[in-house]
Amino acid sequence: MADVAIDGGGSASLETELNTLVSSSSFSVASYLNLALSASSSTLSLASPPGAPDDLQRKMAELALQLQIQTQSCHEDIGRIGAELQAILPRCAADVGRVGVGLEGMRMDAQTLLETTGGGGEENSLSSSLETLSTLHALEANLSKTKQVLTAAATWDSTIGSVAPLLAGQNLAEAVNALAQLEAGERALRGMPNRGERQQSIREIREQVQALLQPQLQHALQNMHTRLAPLQQCVTLYSKLDKMDSLRDDYVKQRPGAIHKAWFSYAPPKSVYSDTRNSSNNSSNSNSNSNSNSNNNNSTGVSEDGTTGSMSSSDQAAAAQQAGEAFLAWLPSWYETVLNLLAEERRQASTVFGPTEAPDIVVKVLREAFRPILPSFQSRLEMVFSSATTASTSTGGATARGSLETICSIYESTLRFLSLTYDIVAGAFLDLVESGAAKKGDTGLDLFQDMQGVFLQLASPFALYAQRFADLEAKHSYVAAGMVSKDIQQTVGTVSSNSMNLQTLQEATNRLKDLASFIFPIVDGSLDRFELLNGGYRVQAAIGSVDTILSNHLGELVIAVRSLSAAMTTYVNKLASEFEEQHVLCAMEVLKMVGNFRRDMRNFEGGTRGRMKALSEQMEDHLVQEANLKASTSSSFLMPDSLSVMEIDSYLTKVFCGDNNDSITDENDTNPSIVILQDIGVGQDVLYSDAEEAVKRLANSCHSFVFDVCSAVPKRHLNEISQMTAWRESASSSDNLDSYGTLPQQYITQVGEHMLSLVQAFEPFASDPATLSLVNEVMDEVRDVALQPWSEFTGAAGYVGSDATISSLMNGKDISDLVLTNAALSDEDAALEEGATEEEIASAAFCNAWLDVIGLGVTGRLLERIMRIPQLTTKGCDHLNSDLNYLVNVFSALGVAGHPHPLVSHMATLASLSDSDLEEQIKSRDTRSEVESALRAVEARIALRRGISIG
Secondary structure, rough: OOHHHHHHHHHHHHHHHHHHHHHHHOOOOHHHHHHHHHHHHHHHHHHHOOOOOOHHHHHHHHHHHHHHHHHHHHHHHHHHHHHHHHHHHHHHHHHHHHHHHHHHHHHHHHHHEEEEEEEEHHHHHHHHHHHHHHHHHHHHHHHHHHHHHHHHHHHHHHHHHHHHHHHHHHHHHHHHHHHHHHHHHEEEEEEOHHHHHHHHHHHHHHHHHHHHHHHHHHHHOOOOOOOHHHHHHHHHHHHOOOOOOHHHHHHHHHHHHHHHHHHHHHOOHHHHHHHHHHHHHHOOOOOHHHHHHHHHHHHHOOOOOOOOOOOOOOHHHHHHHHHHHHHHHHHHHHHHHHHHOOOOOOOOHHOOOOHHHHHHHHHHHHHHHHHHOOHHHHHHHHHHOOOOOOOOOOOOOOOOOOHHHHHHHHHHHHHHHHHHHHHHHHHHHHHHHHHOOOOOOOOHHHHHHHHHHOOOHHHHHHHHHHHHHHHHHHHHHHHHHHHHHHHHHHHHOOOOOOOOOOOHHHHHHHHHHHOOOOHHEEEEEEEEHHHHHHHOEEEEHHHHHHHHHHHHHHHHHHHHHHHHHHHHHOOOOHHOOOOOHHHHHHHHHHHHHHHHHHHHHHHHHHHHHHHHHHHHHHHHHHHHHHHHHHHOOOOOOOOOOOOHHHHHHHHHHHHHOOHHHHOOOOOOOHHHHHHHHHHHHOOOOOOOHHHHHHHHHHHHHHHHHHHHHHHHHHHHHHHHHOOOOOHHHOOHHHHHHHHOOOHHHHHHHHHHHHHHHHHHHHHHOOHHHHHHHHHHHHHHOOHHHHHHHHHHHHHHOOOOOOOHHHHHHOOOHHOOOOOOOOOOOOOOHHHOOOOOHHHEEEHHEEEHHHHHHHHHHHHHHHHHHHOOOOOHHHHHHHHHHHHHHHHHHHHHHHOOOOOHHHHHHHHHHHHHHHHHHHHHHHOOOOOOOOOHHHHHHHHHHHHHHHOOOOO
């Protein structure tokens, strides 16, 4: 019995252990059987002898039966618990809702309590209330989270099961709602087992929904011009799928389709190409009809890539010019179409995506409108005017196609378009701000920076033209100035030996005067293009380009005037025989031309300085704005309601042409581009140095031309005097009976009469104060044109000296004390009478200046011809003395200071000296002085011609 009792107690203990193991989380069948069998073995070993297998098998069968019973009991308990959970969940949800309502009421009560309760003595009570409220709030949050978890767990399977029928029935709206519910449940069950399976299920459903939504979206996009409801439905569904970025991309790509079609449907005109081909074919061999037809079939003008086939350079230029003008005329209408699209998009995007999304959508549509056409835009600009800088501008061998001016006009049109697009985008955003619908904290900084990026994208085809402006401007202006140069050359070419008369000379000078000023519109346009494309950056290269254009043009004018002078010299006899006052006035018009040019040049230089100063201020303002923008935060930025063309151009030129140093805006640092512009704006140095030197050369050429015209008659009469027989005449008995003595010869009287007539020729021109003020600007160094006869004079005298010595001889003042007689008028002698007006004084000064120059030239030429007289007899000396004294009287009558030249009266005296006196005069010269050495050479030459031997 004791054994049985023991066995019964052990059996109860074993049952307890087995039940505990079954309820344990570490339960396993192996551990359960091992525990049961180990206990049974020990019991059997005490109660039964060894070798009783039947009892052991019986016990194992009992254990198996118990295990089955326990398993069944567990299944029943699990089912019961699940049913209870199903019943409890609605009640829990209701309880949580009621708790939430209660907590909200408690929160309001606590708030009221806080507002009505005093602070001092009730701090502990208030703290306790707040602690309770915090605890209740935490309880609410925990209960809400519990509700979410339980709801997600309870509805997961049913929601998963409902998706497939919805997709099969194309009920995408409900399918998207179910997917959103699944995603919310997955987030609630994030800490529960099998998360990977749930995520995989959601991904598969999402892919299926998106695949079914895509055709509907494409259909809605294609028909959005007529119906927006399907697109709005797609927006709602994609928003729930959190795939709005994908929808926006598809929407933006679809939106500017008509814009792209309009762009690529444009074709340049073909008429000019056929015209140029026809003209070329007409000039070819008429017998080669088959070849001509073949060439016509192969010549298509300008191809899509901008090539012009076998057209000549001039035809290519004409074709490119017409293509550029046609594109320029067409482009604004295309821009207008884009602006209409953007204005419509502003309204449509607000309807479809909401007002807050409209500005960003408009910017994206604008980018997409230009994205695929930018390479084509660049190609069309290259057809108008190539951005390559390899064409030579120095030899004239390369002809620039098209016009940089057209490129600039297209760029201006683009800038106006960009300004209007900014107005649309900024207007959309500022309307949101005004209505209070803008996103919190959004001041438009990101949108403004996006628009700056749009400016760069849309203007990128013009970047090369801005960066290579100096070279491209030189190429463009070379062609424009070359046309003027060709006209100048043709004008001068009309003055020939057969047609050289007063009329042709007047026509040539008037035409030159008109052509001289043609260059200023060209260089003005060059500065306009510089301001537009460079905005003040790289100014030195642009100034150098303009300087080159001006100096080259002036060089052509110099050549033209020298050609006229050469014609005057070549046909001096014809000019002298036909000479009249109109020739002088005609020559003076050339001088007026250079005076006009000098004044226009100064005005142009002053205008350039003003432009550069304005550009420096504009650049400085932009750099300050740029620095402020960089320092701005999203809270301090203020969105501009508009941007002018100038402001946009300043931004683009800074990016295209500025360098790192051009971003300096510190007070302690200097911006190099601004400094250069400011120096030019206030500088005193000559801005166009090459052109200034060329103006001086042109003035000198005009001086020479006037001198050649006015001295043509004296030159003709003096040309042959060295060979006159009068110098070799012998004295006769009748000479003593002549009471009048030796009279002046005809040549010198004609020279004198011409000099006197010049006064009347100059006075009408000098009587106009406006004209006089022009020509006086280019009268510097006018005496230099008379140096050549004096240089030849000293050479004929056998003296080789410096230019300074020759100038001293010509000046006359330095030798006034070295001559035997001096009849030259002083400044006081030549001054006008008191009471003369300023205009009369200025007119007289101008006339006297030219009478002085021509008188010096005539005197020098006369002296040079005298030095070449091979022999002077006594009678010849009388003739020479008479001629020179006549000339002294003429110059004295002219009333010009310094005339008659001291050497004229000196030479007359030398001709009348006795042999001994002349010899003594020569020996008295101080040969250490170059001037006296020159005078000695002249006196020795006279002595030699008189047959006097100088020891």
